Amino acid sequence: MNHDDYSDAYIRSILSKVKTIAVVGASNKEERPSFVVSRFMAGKGYKVYAVNPGLPAGSNIDGAPVVARLADVPEPIDMVDVFRNSEAAAGVVDEALALDPLPKVIWMQLEVRHDEAAKKAEAAGIEVVMDRCPKIEIMRLEE
Template sequence: MAYRHPDRETIKRILEETDTIAVVGLSDKPDRTSHMVSAAMQAKGYRIVPVNPNADTILGEKCYKSLKDIPFPVDLVNVFRRSEYCADVAREAAEIGAKTLWLQLGIVSEEAAEIAEAAGMNVIMDRCIKVEDSILLPEGKTNR
């Protein structure tokens, strides 16, 4: 079955239920989109967990070489990698028990979507998490 975007209410619920976001492909360069988006999400109250094998810390958080190296639960995996890498990321996200796989704007992988959906994960592709969060939760996350 072909991928379909979740409706806005579903995306809003996902964001409300998300606290920890592992960002695969998060750059340590402040002028990169992955860095800007992650900094904005961090400022909105999400815990950002960088997944970058070439850096020690980004945005004040320890970097991990892979999703499997993160020693605590992750709610959402946000991916800033090219489509051909996304199926492997989806497999790792499923292995660590993430609830949502989010492929950033311009990234689409039907294979990754199938892997994640088969593991019971929510899937969002070709959408910017920062834009969706700004529209759906303009006042920021509520304290639960």
């Protein structure tokens, strides 16, 4: 897949089938993009889990339950939203590939791209979006 350009149909398809999102690198600081995007996605009806091993498990961020790792999310994950740097994205993808069932989508946020990790995810049947923000895409598509 060409990860330099995504069709609107591809983005719409992903956003329409996703119900549960695990935000890896979620922050409890309201000024952080991960907080803003998590709140926005929850407001759009998605169920959001905040994945951050540095925060107390069992707490919540703006209503999103906090877990230490993807494997701790208590239900199947449709989309893993990666708010980590490009270098860390490969580890997040490996963690996602260990889940059963596998997530449907790996979404890497703005400025996050790891082509090898994307190839691994796609080889396992997972759709991938890189260097995009779902909040921005939803707002753009709703115009």
